[in-house]
Amino acid sequence: MSLFKNLSNGLVKENPVFALYLGLCSVLAVSNTISNALGMSVAVIIVLTVSNVIISALRKIIPSEIRIPVYIVVIATLVKIVEMLMQAYTPELYTALGVFIPLIVVNCIILGRAEAFASKNSVGASAIDGIGMGLGYTAGIFMLAAIRQLFATGALSLINPFNQAVIFDITIIPTQFTIPLFAQPAGAFITFAVLAALLEVYKQAGEKPAKKGA
Amino acid sequence: MELFSLFISAIFINNIILNKFLGMCPFMGVSRKTSSALGMGGAVTFVIFFSSLITWGLFEYVLEPLNLQYMDLITFILIIASFVQLVEMIIKKYSPSLYKALGIYLPLITTNCAVLFVALENIKQGFSFVESVVYSLAVPIGFTLVLIIFSAIRERLDIADVPKPLKGNPVAMIVAAIMALAFSGLAGLV
Amino acid sequence: MQFIAPLLFLGFLGGVYASAYYLNLKTPKPEGCDDVDVSCGSCSISSCGLHPSNKELIVEVKS
Numbered sequence: 489m490s491l492f493k494n495l496s497n498g499l500v501k502e503n504p505v506f507a508l509y510l511g512l513c514s515v516l517a518v519s520n521t522i523s524n525a526l527g528m529s530v531a532v533i534i535v536l537t538v539s540n541v542i543i544s545a546l547r548k549i550i551p552s553e554i555r556i557p558v559y560i561v562v563i564a565t566l567v568k569i570v571e572m573l574m575q576a577y578t579p580e581l582y583t584a585l586g587v588f589i590p591l592i593v594v595n596c597i598i599l600g601r602a603e604a605f606a607s608k609n610s611v612g613a614s615a616i617d618g619i620g621m622g623l624g625y626t627a628g629i630f631m632l633a634a635i636r637q638l639f640a641t642g643a644l645s646l647i648n649p650f651n652q653a654v655i656f657d658i659t660i661i662p663t664q665f666t667i668p669l670f671a672q673p674a675g676a677f678i679t680f681a682v683l684a685a686l687l688e689v690y691k692q693a694g695e696k697p698a699k700k701g702a
Numbered sequence: 703m704e705l706f707s708l709f710i711s712a713i714f715i716n717n718i719i720l721n722k723f724l725g726m727c728p729f730m731g732v733s734r735k736t737s738s739a740l741g742m743g744g745a746v747t748f749v750i751f752f753s754s755l756i757t758w759g760l761f762e763y764v765l766e767p768l769n770l771q772y773m774d775l776i777t778f779i780l781i782i783a784s785f786v787q788l789v790e791m792i793i794k795k796y797s798p799s800l801y802k803a804l805g806i807y808l809p810l811i812t813t814n815c816a817v818l819f820v821a822l823e824n825i826k827q828g829f830s831f832v833e834s835v836v837y838s839l840a841v842p843i844g845f846t847l848v849l850i851i852f853s854a855i856r857e858r859l860d861i862a863d864v865p866k867p868l869k870g871n872p873v874a875m876i877v878a879a880i881m882a883l884a885f886s887g888l889a890g891l892v
Numbered sequence: 893m894q895f896i897a898p899l900l901f902l903g904f905l906g907g908v909y910a911s912a913y914y915l916n917l918k919t920p921k922p923e924g925c926d927d928v929d930v931s932c933g934s935c936s937i938s939s940c941g942l943h944p945s946n947k948e949l950i951v952e953v954k955s
Contacts, residue, residue, distance in 0.1 A: 509727075509730055509871060510727075512723070512726035512727065512730070513723050513724050513725070513726050513727075513815040514815075516723040516726070517722065517723040517724075553913075553914050553917060554910040554913060554914055556913060557783070557906060557909045557910040557913050558906075558910070560779060560780070560783060560909070561776070561780070561902070561906045561909075564775055564776040564779050564780070565776060565902075567775065568772065568775045568776060571775070572772065587819060587822055587823065587826070590775045590818070590822055591724075591815050591818060591819065593775065593779055593818065594779070594812075594813045594814065594815050594817075594818050596727060596813060599813060672882070672886065673720060673721055673723065673879075673882040673886070674879040674880070674882040674883040674886070675879070676723070676879075677875045677876065677878045677879035677882060678875070678876060678879045680872075680875050681868070681872040681873065681875035681876045681879070682872075684871060684872040684875065685867040685868045685872040686867070688866075688867040688868075688872070689867045692866075692867070768897065770897070770898055770901065773898055773901060773902070776902060776905070777901075777905060780905040780906060780908070780909045781905070783909050783912075783913070784905075784908050784909040784912045784913075787909070787912035787913050787915070787916040788912050788916070790916055791912070791915055791916040791919050794916075794919050794920070794921055795919060801921065
């Protein structure tokens with residue numbers, strides 16, 4: 489697969505969030521503001537790419553029977569390192585994301601990609617695949633967070649996690665028209681359902697012209 | 703009655719699926735039949751209860767004295783994974799009927815967010831042993847409860863006339879949203 | 893010195909898990925359990941020991 493196809497695959501067709509329904513736990517919980525969503529997705533991209541690279545580099549040495557334990561050890565170590573770095577350099581983001589940073593370990597995306605791709609492909613391709621899937625995850629969680637934050641608080645705001653400087657803070661909907669439901673779990677489920685349905689419509693629209701042409 | 707309110711709030715108010723969004727993978731994948739929901743719930747309860755007690759004990763008596771608290775994540779996930787493998791092996795050898803009912807869901811539970819969450823939460827909230835027991839029992843009971851209700855609804859949803867884009871998982875999410883709304887109404891209970 | 897203790901601990905736990913996993917993989921599953929693949933495939937969790945991709949490593953009992 490060419491490099492670009494690898495990347496775009498993870499973004500739309502095999503979008504880990506809306507097409508494969510992987511890693512839902514963190515997506516729904518962390519998508520209350522876009523600052524949290526972007527912080528989480530950066531952590532996931534780092535862990536995903538580095539674990540893909542390490543596992544791909546070691547793929548010839550790991551005995552096939554115990555590959556899953558080895559993957560879990562690698563991923564757990566990486567996540568702990570990322571967590572400690574976040575605790576040191578971005579403490580407010582660390583407190584906001586809370587228990588979901590350690591839970592990246594059991595995020596189905598990372599283990600699934602390690603098993604499905606990194607164990608069988610070269611280091612370069614695995615790195616690109618990691619970045620592609622990570623960007624797909626970012627796109628998914630960002631859309632969810634943008635909609636939720638927009639409707640729940642009326643404003644879109646991004647805060648630099650390293651020094652808490654506000655990057656932008658735009659109020660789009662006046663306060664009396666906001667819908668606080670979107671800040672609650674029920675709103676998260678509904679928004680996710682609508683976005684998943686929209687992706688399904690997009691996929692079917694893409695298939696119909698192809699079928700008619702053939 | 704703090705233990706009792708801990709128990710009730712973990713099941714109904716801070717329900718692990720509807721409020722904390724954890725344990726979603728089996729929620730989407732295994733909840734099509736009520737019998738499989740029951741089996742999954744039983745397996746999850748067993749794994750969470752015993753593995754949380756083991757990880758709590760390990761943290762209190764091995765990691766803390768040796769000042770190795772930063773090893774908690776790796777230790778917990780490895781303990782949970784080993785426990786699941788051992789339990790599955792024992793069930794396979796000694797009880798094929800139990801294996802048919804519970805054992806086939808056991809491998810799914812290793813990567814279930816809920817198990818690691820309970821282990822980490824017991825430490826983060828600083829629970830004593832008794833509080834850990836109560837919490838580790840209440841969370842999977844809440845999980846099982848929601849899973850059973852959800853599978854019953856889904857059995858009927860699968861034969862209903864749902865619009866094509868919403869078929870399958872999206873409409874399941876909407877049902878989950880309504881359930882989350884319903885459960886959030888219990889917030890004033892304790 | 894302060895690196896050796898956690899590394900040894902990690903290695904010990906990893907070894908326990910790897911051996912438990914290996915033993916479990918080699919234990920045959922009782923017959924009559926075939927509706928398993930449904931639940932595993934739906935989650936795309938390929939770490940599931942019963943996932944179709946692991947079939948060649950699992951010993952099955954046929955009587």
